Amino acid sequence: MTFPNPLDFWEASASRQGSDRAVSSAKSSSAKSPVVVEARKLSLVYPTADKPVTALSEVDLTIARGDFVSLIGPSGCGKTTLLRVIADLERPTAGQIAIEGMTPEQARLKRLYGYVFQAPALYPWRTVERNVMLPLEIMGIARAERQARAREQLERVGLSGFERKFPWQLSGGMQQRVSIARALALQPDLLLMDEPFGALDEITRDHLNLHLTQLWRATGKTCVFVTHSIAEAVFLSTRIVVMSPRPGRILDVIDCNSLPRERTLDIRESPEFAAIAHRVREGLKEGHSYDD
């Protein structure tokens, strides 16, 4: 497959976006392009033994710098697949995708993103701390700095004091928090998260959601976040992408600009929040009716 010249790509997308906030954020970070992820007519077919599975079908998606985009949709609709395509862990079978104006492979080789997998994927022979230090080791960062960053991120996810434990000595939710700390330790501009809080209890989840939204606001990272929870999606996102089940298509892209950029847990009681949540739910229902 061929990737088009990514530079042509931005121009097209920038003009399409018009007065969108992508332009405004472009002003703030003038050196970098306003568009972080640009996918056009993206399709992916898994060649399985019996019949090919179409996981993504003609997906168009533009993610602007500083956006917090949630992907929501029924199980098996291709959310993970889309994230994996962005991360260059999967090659699309048709269509184009550019990350920061580069091919996904170039972006991966430049370590532009941090990926939180659906499962913790910790290495059992490494302690919690050394697991978090793993990406830093590979980047060749000095030992003292590695340790400092690992400690900082573990503290952020509330796991101080567990540095010397092994992953199997932790609960499933704690393991997932370690994997979040590991992705954060990379300090990437683009954070790809596949249901990172799926295994957590409600209270910890609220706590980490709050942390995540504060981190996102403070650092201006671009986040792509997969979730099954409508409330979580609305609470965190600037935009919500509703996907339909097989073949995975984008049904609706919902803007959450009616909510303030600074989020606290009580915005969940506001009518704006309820309105957006309603629209997401309607979108999901629509997707299901296609299936029957």
Next chain:
Amino acid sequence: MSDSTGDEATNPYRTSLRTAADWGLVAIALPALAALALPVGAQGGAVLGWFGGTMAPLFLIGVVLAVVAGASAPKRVWGAWPELAGVALAWLLPLHLLNEGLDLSAGWGLWLFLVAATLLLWRVMGVLAGVPGWTRSVIVPGLFGLGLLVGWEVLVRGFQVPAILLPPPSRIAAALAANAPVLWDDFRQTVLTSVLRGYVMGCGAGLIVAILADRVPFLARGLLPLGNLASAIPVVGIAPIMVMWFGFDWQSKAAVIVVMTFFPMMINTLAGLGTSERIQLDLMRSYAAGYGRTLVKLRLPNALPFLFNGLKINSTLALIGAIVAEFFGTPVVGMGFRISTEVARMNLDIVWATIAVAALTGSGLYGTLALLERATTAWHPSMRGR
């Protein structure tokens, strides 16, 4: 036996009947009592009973005292130690009687008594095996081995098995001591020279080729069937050929070992390299880690249990290979050479002593590897909590 605090904590299923009387001990005491009515042996053709003028009654009193002490100990684990002393005393009795010149082959009372003592040992081991730490990991297996040796000694001497068929351990130990310089030279030639070099070369080559074959798929496809073929080659077939190729000294032995150990190591390494999960590999890929980094940081650590499996299998294969290969030509030293020449001379004590050295060496190698494995793969599910 008194069952107090410590015991209830470990065994919540005890019934009240079990607590009231120690039926296990009663079951052991019954054959012991019956044994008292039977003879302990014969001297000069005359059958001797328990109280026929030997020291047997003293041993008997000692054992009874030990068992009573054990039964009245406040904790079952503490009681195990006096009981163990009782077992030891019981098994010392036949050795004492043998030294007195008694013929034990007709002493059915003694043998029945020893059966009871063995049952008591079973009980003691059951208790000790539940104690974590050194007791469970060192003392219990040690006692087990010692028990086998003592049983061997007593049975062989008691029933007067000809030494040419099976010598008692004491005689093997004596031969070991008497021939120590010769055996040490053999050990140095066979183990320290041939086995170690061949083992390192064979395992090293297996590891490196497996890593290559993992990278180059056609190598794996070509080599794996060859591995099955090679494992079917008998040592006695290749050993003479290797001696022709590489001469009498250690080189030919090392060559035999390389042939024997290469494929097990390669196959295990290949299997181990394949155990990394997709998500773990994806993680490395997302960090833009190349082939080498992924190998060192992920795939080799993941393969460690398999590597140790190969190394452990090979440690015994290497020893067998070297000893058998020495049958086909060697400088006049080496464990295989010693066995083949001393068998021909009917010098079976030295043969047994060499076998003992080989057995100890094999267990030593295996044990060292097992310890190393435990130290490096404590994270693996099969090793956790040990």
